[in-house]
Amino acid sequence: MKALPQRSDLRTVNASGFRLYLQTELARRCSHNRQYSLRSFALQLDVDHSTLSQVLRGKRRLTTQMIEKFGRRLNLSQEDIEAFVAQAELMKSGKTVMASMAQQLTLDAVQLLSDTRHQSILELLQLEYFRPDVRWIARVLNTAPDEVNIALSRLLRLGLLEMATPDRWLDKSDSLCRDRNDFAAQVIRKLSEQVRKLSARSGRR
Amino acid sequence: MGQPVIQWQILSKMPEQLSEFYRQLFGWETNADNALGYRMVATGSERGIQGGIWPAAPEGRAMVTLYVEVENIAEQIERAIELGAQVVIPPQKLPDGDEMAVITDPEGLTFGLVKPARV
Numbered sequence: 522m523k524a525l526p527q528r529s530d531l532r533t534v535n536a537s538g539f540r541l542y543l544q545t546e547l548a549r550r551c552s553h554n555r556q557y558s559l560r561s562f563a564l565q566l567d568v569d570h571s572t573l574s575q576v577l578r579g580k581r582r583l584t585t586q587m588i589e590k591f592g593r594r595l596n597l598s599q600e601d602i603e604a605f606v607a608q609a610e611l612m613k614s615g616k617t618v619m620a621s622m623a624q625q626l627t628l629d630a631v632q633l634l635s636d637t638r639h640q641s642i643l644e645l646l647q648l649e650y651f652r653p654d655v656r657w658i659a660r661v662l663n664t665a666p667d668e669v670n671i672a673l674s675r676l677l678r679l680g681l682l683e684m685a686t687p688d689r690w691l692d693k694s695d696s697l698c699r700d701r702n703d704f705a706a707q708v709i710r711k712l713s714e715q716v717r718k719l720s721a722r723s724g725r726r
Numbered sequence: 727m728g729q730p731v732i733q734w735q736i737l738s739k740m741p742e743q744l745s746e747f748y749r750q751l752f753g754w755e756t757n758a759d760n761a762l763g764y765r766m767v768a769t770g771s772e773r774g775i776q777g778g779i780w781p782a783a784p785e786g787r788a789m790v791t792l793y794v795e796v797e798n799i800a801e802q803i804e805r806a807i808e809l810g811a812q813v814v815i816p817p818q819k820l821p822d823g824d825e826m827a828v829i830t831d832p833e834g835l836t837f838g839l840v841k842p843a844r845v
Contacts, residue, residue, distance in 0.1 A: 622814060628785055655763040666763035667741060667781035675783070677818075687761065687822055 537579075537612070538627045538716060539588050539605040542709050544577055545634060546595065549702045566591050585609060604713040607720035623716055629675040630712040638662055639672050640704050643681065646692045653690045679711045732840065733793045734777040739786065741765060741779045791828065793838040799825050802839050 563570035575581035592602035633639045659666045676682035683691040745756040765779040799817045810832035817827040823843030
């Protein structure tokens with residue numbers, strides 16, 4: 522038996538998947554339009570800008586009603602809105618393992634959005650001469666094998682990577698979307714998918 | 727054949743230091759010369775089970791997990807759920823062909839299930 526990917530964090534932190542989505546969406550809009558601001562975003566969401574500011578900073582809890590309202594205002598699909606609501610419900614539930622897993626996935630997504638090595642690994646997979654070897658990846662990215670393994674674990678948990686066989690690693694993201702903002706959107710979508718699966722498993726309990 | 731515990735795994739935020747710690751303490755030898763850079767730990771004895779060390783993310787926590795060998799991961803998961811377990815990591819195939827999953831018992835203790843490729 523070789524490496525066994527693990528959940529890496531069960532701490533309770535204030536990391537909401539939908540808050541992460543809002544932060545990412547605001548950053549995306551600001552990068553596309555220099556005039557865009559928190560007030561613009563608040564107007565779009567039909568909420569007071571100070572309230573939105575508190576939500577984004579984790580100073581105010583996102584209620585189910587807020588997730589549903591903001592999700593609709595941002596034209597999210599009903600399926601995605603339900604996934605974010607399910608995650609919030611999991612966090613509040615007594616099902617601590619499931620809540621921890623939802624938390625873990627959110628933390629993974631945060632790391633994927635803040636550390637470009639994750640995207641770099643997926644880009645390497647596209648190369649004809651890619652070698653499914655952590656030591657090779659570490660050399661190419663000028664980092665330590667342990668750092669690569671931590672990044673691989675996150676990509677696996679979020680479903681952005683599949684190790685089908687020892688020699689065949691599959692990029693499960695949309696390989697055509699290599700723009701940073703598009704990648705961020707994909708991470709959020711994968712987070713939503715994984716939470717939906719988690720919620721479905723939780724519902725069967 | 728029974729369903730034996732076949733491996734322990736340390737999830738560590740300081741894997742290199744721990745490898746050295748156990749080498750000095752027990753003489754355990756670590757070999758990471760494999761495609762995943764996984765630190766396989768040999769205790770130097772044929773008795774007992776061998777283990778490994780896997781890096782934990784900075785935001786994570788350290789833990790030890792024991793892995794039980796089973797013939798059918800999916801069936802064992804279903805049985806475990808019936809008995810009050812929860813799935814932490816659903817069944818997945820590893821690059822070396824092994825299948826594994828991680829679940830918690832009714833008290834919340836984590837343990838792994840593994841089906842080695844050779845079984």
